[in-house]
Amino acid sequence: MIKQMNSALDFLRDKYGVGPGSIAKGPECFQLVLPDGNKVDLLPHRVERRFVELKKIIDGKTLEGISTFRFAAFRPKGDLRKMLAAELDLAAFLSGSDFSSLFATGDGQRVCNVIFRLVNGMSGCIECSSGLPAGTPLLDRHEIIARRGVASDRVVDTQVPQHSIYLWNEDGTATYTDVDTELFGLSDEAIWTVRAAFAVLSNPSLAASWNQAAIVSLRQAEAALKSALSGTPVTF
């Protein structure tokens, strides 16, 4: 997968005249390795198009008076700590605020429910589970509730993600969701990792903030998992 991602990154770099760098597997996540040896933790959710659009909706004041973020992420056999970190970082990214406190419940391994408060006064929750059976695609939902308007990456009155194409034939049922023409054919995970690497190469000032955010969100995820076991709120 890394070879495929680097080939896609090279294509984008060549097309848009962006400097060198390559994707490598880091200790916690994929990283961008720069020619000087520096490494940048990649935060693919920050460039995923649905989240970019949600952020535009927030920053452009399409929503007014945000009250609550309601996030959910369910995966098969995932690393709960990393899942939580990604969702926590997404809340920080979308809101533009740090966390002030959180409380969590769960078993510390397969499920974790988090209620959080942001420094700007907004509230939110994350439903997180790695309890889906193997082979099941990711189920997630990100909803932002405001005095004026609600934004979400899920259709009203539905429970599961929709696909662009549904195919029914003698081989059974297949679905396809393609959202990137330039990187057509890559998996979603690969697309957003390549796009994240390309974002840092295009805008080097992201490197320091992403490295910091990656550390902070993992620490917060660890705090949430501890809170789930202790039943005690955590203040940051």
Next chain:
Amino acid sequence: MKPVKIAMMGMTHGHTRKYYQTLLENKKLDWVASCAEDEDAKKVYALYKTGVPCYLDPDAMLAEHPDIEAIVLASANDRHFEQMKFCAERGIHILSMKIPTFDMKEYDAMIELVEKAGVVCQIELEMHYNPVVKRLQKLIAEGALGKILSVQATNITLSPVWAFPWQGVPEASYGSRVPLAPGDRRFRGGALCDHPHIFDLIRWLTGSDFANVFAQVAPNLRPDIEVEDMLLAAGKMKDGTAFLFDPSWSRMEERLKVPAPGWEVFPKRMEVNVTITGEKGMIQCDCFGPNVYHNGAPNDRYTVQYTYFDEWIGLIDEFVDCIRNRKQPRINLKWHRHTIETMNACYDSIATGKAIAI
């Protein structure tokens, strides 16, 4: 079976109108009278043209209809104790709204009244009679998920306070004026008081009671009301099941005085969705769907139109069965006490910022 002579009282609760069709159609019932809280409630009642006479004085209603056997107390929470006493003293069976009272001393007095009178007192938690919940309970009982690890549930709606103003008045909804927290200008009595269903449902699904709860309010979507409209609650059951509940009024509404088409601003006015993770897998369920959709009159907004509301049919069937066959309803005062106690603990958690052991 002789039909049960039934009446309604109060007519100010948001669920009042949901009973009309069932009370008129169910042949095991004879709906003989209603008694409105005041002239305003009587006027709204008249809009529905039930053909059932409406009084303003409960004694006058009973004088005209001395054979009334049961009364649906469709009233504000702060009216329930007096009305329950009225019924119990006359040997009249009671169908109470979902919150009998938040005052635990009053709650225990209600239990005593009902037991002493020997009348049936059923609490209206209509989700028990919802077909999706019935299927969910069956799947869980059959072991489709194995041991339950976590339950997440929404019980979110628009706010009823414009049509049913008592739901925005702390004294009428919560029973007294208690600030949410030091420095918070809001009071107990909002969305949480409207949404006990998921707190009850998890007890049935797990067979366990609450061990602890943490709750947190968010900035109100409606800054001009006195009570909370956005909150979250999380905690653990005694069997270790973790939960996360959203009982908010997170769907905005037009400020109508009588519920009618066009009430919704957000397309879907109400949602009870449940996600359960177990040792063997996961379930997601939407208790109200699939639905139909339109963007027609009066506001040309895309709107979810629900396709079924079977809850009141099953609820009334159980009530009649309990009256005629001297049975205890599944949701009785004693059973429901722990749910109310836990909801009070949510408010305590909001006030203190700590998790509260139940």
